[in-house]
Amino acid sequence: MRIYTNDDVAADSMAGERIAVIGYGSQGRAQAQNLKNSGREVVVGVRAGGKGAAAATADGLATAEPQEAAKGASVIAMLTPDMTHDHIYRDVIAPNAPRGAALLFAHGFSVHYGRVAPREDMDVILVAPKGPGDLVRREYVRGRGVPCLFGVFQDGSGTARNRALGYARGIGGTVGGAIETTFQEETETDLFGEQAVLCGGATELVKAGFETLVEAGYQPEIAYFECLHELKLIVDLMYEGGIAKMRHFISETAKYGDVTSGPRIINGETRARMKEVLADIQSGAFARDWILENQAGRPRYEALLRQGRDHPIEKVGEALRGRMRWLEAGANIAA
Numbered sequence: 301m302r303i304y305t306n307d308d309v310a311a312d313s314m315a316g317e318r319i320a321v322i323g324y325g326s327q328g329r330a331q332a333q334n335l336k337n338s339g340r341e342v343v344v345g346v347r348a349g350g351k352g353a354a355a356a357t358a359d360g361l362a363t364a365e366p367q368e369a370a371k372g373a374s375v376i377a378m379l380t381p382d383m384t385h386d387h388i389y390r391d392v393i394a395p396n397a398p399r400g401a402a403l404l405f406a407h408g409f410s411v412h413y414g415r416v417a418p419r420e421d422m423d424v425i426l427v428a429p430k431g432p433g434d435l436v437r438r439e440y441v442r443g444r445g446v447p448c449l450f451g452v453f454q455d456g457s458g459t460a461r462n463r464a465l466g467y468a469r470g471i472g473g474t475v476g477g478a479i480e481t482t483f484q485e486e487t488e489t490d491l492f493g494e495q496a497v498l499c500g501g502a503t504e505l506v507k508a509g510f511e512t513l514v515e516a517g518y519q520p521e522i523a524y525f526e527c528l529h530e531l532k533l534i535v536d537l538m539y540e541g542g543i544a545k546m547r548h549f550i551s552e553t554a555k556y557g558d559v560t561s562g563p564r565i566i567n568g569e570t571r572a573r574m575k576e577v578l579a580d581i582q583s584g585a586f587a588r589d590w591i592l593e594n595q596a597g598r599p600r601y602e603a604l605l606r607q608g609r610d611h612p613i614e615k616v617g618e619a620l621r622g623r624m625r626w627l628e629a630g631a632n633i634a635a
Contacts, residue, residue, distance in 0.1 A: 304477070313466030319374075320366075324353075345376075378403065406427065423456050430446060430476075
């Protein structure tokens, strides 16, 4: 595997390209600002009078209605939510984008699952930072960068790969290091990570641990600290130096419980369920379910979110976090 850095991408690799960033949410804001600070010509495609337009203007960026931004751009970055891509492409991009323009995505979902079928003359490229927009911006300002993935789905111009790398450099991705992938690999691994480990797996594990202790008669506040609060300490150590660093800094007793009891929780049955989740992602079953849920107005989605918000761990946590002054923005702990 090769990791691409600034040494592999010329600083003027996107000279003459005008980039339209469609959407000004977390990623849109970070990427547009980074591109501008990297000397790229950027216009933000947002509705006049909306919050995005006001924020972009306040940040010193040029704005235009999305269709006008697309007309004048050679690279169009689709940084709106996945479920908006089909109609934005159909109604805004396809009728207005110049021939040979590059259509760029930060996640491959819409292209991989056929929600967007770009014109044959277009480059279709992927640049996916491995971090939220706030981190992408913060690390860029510090002179560092968040690693990213990049890939090509369609090479209409013959230079699609260079365009992807040039864009990655513009947002700081080749400082952090850029790894080449495909739309399929990025989409399927990203969805699996979210569902089986990072979000779905982690939240269910935390809630199950909390419930087990409370049902056994232990105080909910103690259960909260043990199963949710301290998770950050462990994850931070793994983030900084892998599982090995985490194990280096915990007690011998904790390490023994880790290596002996961990496999009792995450066992063969758990791995079988993970394979089922992956199979649903690979077959498109998850994508179809999510698309239909959106078309129906998201009733099940909203009900499940509501159910999660009503879980006792949220009530206990809210009360305890009220006493954690270090969580307050700008808190002076020494005061």
